[in-house]
Amino acid sequence: DLGGRIPPASRVRQFLAETAADKRRRVVDELLDSSLYVMHFSTVWRKALLPETQSDPQTRVLVPGFEAWLRQKLSEDTSYSAMVREIVTVSLAPAGVAGELSRPGNRPSPLAFYQAKQIKPENLAASMSRTFLGIRIECAQCHDHPFDKWKQDEFWSFAAFFAGMERQGQGGFLAAIREVSERRELEIPGTGRSVGPVHLDGAKFGPARGGGTRRLLADWMISDRNPYFARAAVNRLWAHQFGIGLVDPPDDFTADNPPSHARVLELLATEFVVHGFDVRFILRAIAATKAYQRTSRRTHPSQSNLRLFSRMAVRGLSPEQIYDSLAQAVGHVPPPSDRQPAVPGQSETPRSRVLELFRDESSRPTQKRTTILQALALMNSDFTADATSVDRSRTLAAVVGIPGLTTGDRIEALYLVTLGRRPRVEELKRLAGYVDGGGATGDRRQALGDIFWALLNSSEFLLNH
Structure with a gap:
């Protein structure tokens, strides 16, 4: 959840051997201070902010620059409110300017958020409200919301914050964006009426000064007094850690969908504001709860x-x-280029092949399951074959080659490196018999490879539980 991959076997052994009462807290602190956290959460936030990159391959050209910006902000421990402000107020080229500064590429920039939404005010309004406020106001785009309080005028008044932008020249998603006008008004389709920008709490404001209407929107959005911002953020972080939000789905705060634990939500939101919108503080607090430390094993009907x-x-x-857990388990050290997204027309890497194989547009972690075709593809892939070959696998070669180990020691090492636990008594007995009997080929070394292959392809390895 925090590092994006399974821990190395040496770290598992160290944790299991420790007796200090605060050992779990120290591991959490270690992960949150690591580069693994930065890499993992740059992907987590990119998926939340640019969901288009999950379903539209053409938008993946926007990923490198956006993730580079996220990594920069996470490495600097930038507050969540400051990150959101940068996204909302990202600099665009004024009318008549060439616009190179507003052309996304591999340089760190949040501009991809606007590009992925095709700079359409209605798309930006819907995404901003869902992602940062936990509100689905897009249902009021064509008519008053049928089940919530939002009116059509309120949707288009919020969308008016993003009026006055256009693409400059050719280039599709990579075309520069420029500000056409500081006049922010939109006509409500089919009505003949125009509206100006109004916050979702109904507050209006005077003429924009020193930064325009998007800056005024950012001021309101990240304000301590905003009733939506902090609650939506901590709920999204809770949903990341548990797979289920206190309000679930996490972007559907309505009167008909109350939080399961309202006091917990309000406490986390209050502390988030008090601690300067510090994401690591909230993740640390959630990881310290008894609820987070529970197993998935069901022990009672309740x-x-x-x-x-x-x-x-x-x-x-x-x-x-x-992929990152597979790489950790088999001792594969991917080159830096392996972290680039799969973009149409570019050569594949082992990472991009696994990402495409398991790509799932569902944002519900509790609904993600490996299909039979995915399992078969993983089982028979060159990556898995090399990883479980005694001659080509770094991990397996080490387990097989260390002198003085018993069969049980070698099996335990494979369990620790894949599942992060020791084998149960019955598992160890059955598998030791398999290895000592030479396995399917009469080769004890390859029998260990068979066990390694089975562990890497097991549901226990592919599920977070």
Whole structure:
């Protein structure tokens, strides 16, 4: 959840051997201070902010620059409110200027947020409200919301904050964006009426000064007095850690969808504001709860409702978590270029192949499951074959080659490197018999490779539980 991959076997052994009462807290602190956290959460936030990159391959050209910007902000421990302000107020070229500064590429920039939404005011309004405020106002785009309080005028008044932008020249998603006018008004389709920008709490404002209407929107959005911002953020972080939000879905705060634990939500939101919108503080607080430390094992019928958090939900790993965990387990050290997204027309890498294989447009971790075709493809892939070959696998060669180990020691090492636990008594007995008997080929070394292959392809390896 925090590092984006399974821990190395040496770290698992160290944790299991420790007896200090604060060992879990120290591991959490270690992860949150690591580059693994930065890399993992740059992907987590990119998926939340640019969901288009999950379904539209053409938008993936926007990923490198946006993730580079996220990594920069996460490395600097920039507050969540400051990150959101940068996204909302990102600099665009004034009318008549060439616009190179507003052309996204591989340089760190949040501009991709606007490009992925095709700079359409209605798309930006819907995405901003969902992502940062937890509100689905797009249902009021064509008519008053049928089930909530939002009116059509309120949707278009919010969208008016993003009026006056256009693409400059050719280039599709990579074309520069320029400000056409500081006059922010939009005509409501089919009505003949125009509206100016109004905050979702109904507050209007005077003429924009020193930065325009988007700056005024950012001021309101990240304000301590905004009733939506902090609650939506901590709820999204809770949903990341548990697979289920206190308000679920996380972007659907309505009167008909109240939080399962309102006091917890309000406490986290209050502390988030008090601590300067510090994401790591909230993640650290969530990781310290008894609810987060529970197993997914069901021990009582009352635990059937996962929204009560009496046990942990079983969640499918993301494609990135699957690949990075496989690489960790088999001792593969990918080159830096391997972290680039799969873009149409570019050569594939082992990482991009795994990401495409397990790509799932569902944003619900509790609904992610490996299909039969995905499992078969992973089982029979060159990556898995090399990883479980005694001659080509770094991990397997080390386990097989260390002198003085018993069969049980070698099997335990494979369990620790893949599942992060020691084998149960019955598992060890059965598998030791398999290895000592030479396995399917009469070769004890390859029998260990068979066990390694089975562990890497097991549901326990592919699920977060």
